[in-house]
Amino acid sequence: METKKSWAIGVDIGGTTIKCALISEHGDVKGVRRSPTEANLGREKMLNNIKNAINEVLVENELRLHDIEGIGFGTPGLIVDGVLEGNPNLPAWNGTPIAAEMKARFDVPCFVANDVTIATFAEFIYGAGKGAKNLVMFAVGTGIGGGLVINGQLFEGSNGMAGEIGHVTVVPDGRVCGCGQKGCLEAYSSTLAINAMTREYLTSMRGKSSKIYEAVGGDLSKVTPRIVYDCAKEGDEVGLAVNETVCTYLAVAIGGLINTLNPDTIILGGGVMEAGEIIIGNIKKKLPLYSHFMMRERCRLVPALLGENAGVTGCGALVFRNLGRI
Numbered sequence: 632m633e634t635k636k637s638w639a640i641g642v643d644i645g646g647t648t649i650k651c652a653l654i655s656e657h658g659d660v661k662g663v664r665r666s667p668t669e670a671n672l673g674r675e676k677m678l679n680n681i682k683n684a685i686n687e688v689l690v691e692n693e694l695r696l697h698d699i700e701g702i703g704f705g706t707p708g709l710i711v712d713g714v715l716e717g718n719p720n721l722p723a724w725n726g727t728p729i730a731a732e733m734k735a736r737f738d739v740p741c742f743v744a745n746d747v748t749i750a751t752f753a754e755f756i757y758g759a760g761k762g763a764k765n766l767v768m769f770a771v772g773t774g775i776g777g778g779l780v781i782n783g784q785l786f787e788g789s790n791g792m793a794g795e796i797g798h799v800t801v802v803p804d805g806r807v808c809g810c811g812q813k814g815c816l817e818a819y820s821s822t823l824a825i826n827a828m829t830r831e832y833l834t835s836m837r838g839k840s841s842k843i844y845e846a847v848g849g850d851l852s853k854v855t856p857r858i859v860y861d862c863a864k865e866g867d868e869v870g871l872a873v874n875e876t877v878c879t880y881l882a883v884a885i886g887g888l889i890n891t892l893n894p895d896t897i898i899l900g901g902g903v904m905e906a907g908e909i910i911i912g913n914i915k916k917k918l919p920l921y922s923h924f925m926m927r928e929r930c931r932l933v934p935a936l937l938g939e940n941a942g943v944t945g946c947g948a949l950v951f952r953n954l955g956r957i
């Protein structure tokens with residue numbers, strides 16, 4: 632008789648897209664399916680869309696509900712004791728006990744965690760953090776999220792909110808952050824910050840001769856980190872100046888975590904990190920200013936490996952871990 636692979640379903644719930652897939656306990660990803668979240672249509676509609684996405688993945692892969700081990704969910708925002716709280720991008724979603732709602736619809740084990748926590752777990756089990764004992768992951772995208780693994784276990788804090796690295800203050804009374812505080816890391820090193828800082832340079836005298844200005848045809852709403860970094864790699868002064876700021880504050884935050892936790896691995900992921908060595912190399916150069924050499928020498932700084940499938944993979948891993956399978 633053929634031995635059956637065991638599968639879980641991973642559901643990565645984003646602001647605009649629900650990504651759903653089958654995940655094996657070895658981290659294989661199968662049958663990825665994307666559908667709209669339609670967050671603007673309210674909570675019931677979102678829950679219904681998620682339910683349909685799961686059913687379609689089952690049908691497309693000729694599986695029945697009892698063939699899967701469970702379902703894992705990842706969502707942006709703070710999850711306090713299983714209930715989603717404080718998600719400014721999905722207001723209709725606030726107050727939703729996602730796992731409990733889904734358990735009522737699908738009678739299989741359901742688990743939920745913050746999306747960056749999930750991606751960190753995926754990198755720890757199957758990706759760049761495989762074999763690590765203590766690791767910190769930075770997800771540098773629209774905002775900046777973080778995840779922690781301590782002594783080989785996901786560390787979620789007393790209420791499930793640990794890892795909000797993006798809102799650590801790096802400049803007292805500095806740039807305004809989306810969270811309402813000033814001087815957060817996210818206000819200096821995220822996509823939104825890169826775009827804002829670049830626009831400020833471009834509207835100054837110095838910016839007019841920048842390649843970025845040319846690349847967006849003078850339309851500052853078209854600035855993206857990809858354009859900024861493509862120009863920086865060609866030696867553009869504005870692009871390089873923005874990268875200096877991005878890397879300085881990431882190095883400050885990473886250095887603080889190295890000194891606090893003595894981790895063996897720091898993983899850098901998220902859309903901004905697609906720029907690659909120009910960021911990681913520069914952070915490595917700056918780290919000696921912000922971290923103790925004995926701990927820094929014993930910590931590797933590496934790019935994330937799993938890319939866009941980290942979310943769904945981690946959702947599956949969450950199921951297998953909670954069921955004691957991995």
Ligand SMILES: [Zn+2]
Nearest residue numbers: 798808810815
């Ligand atoms: Zn903030």
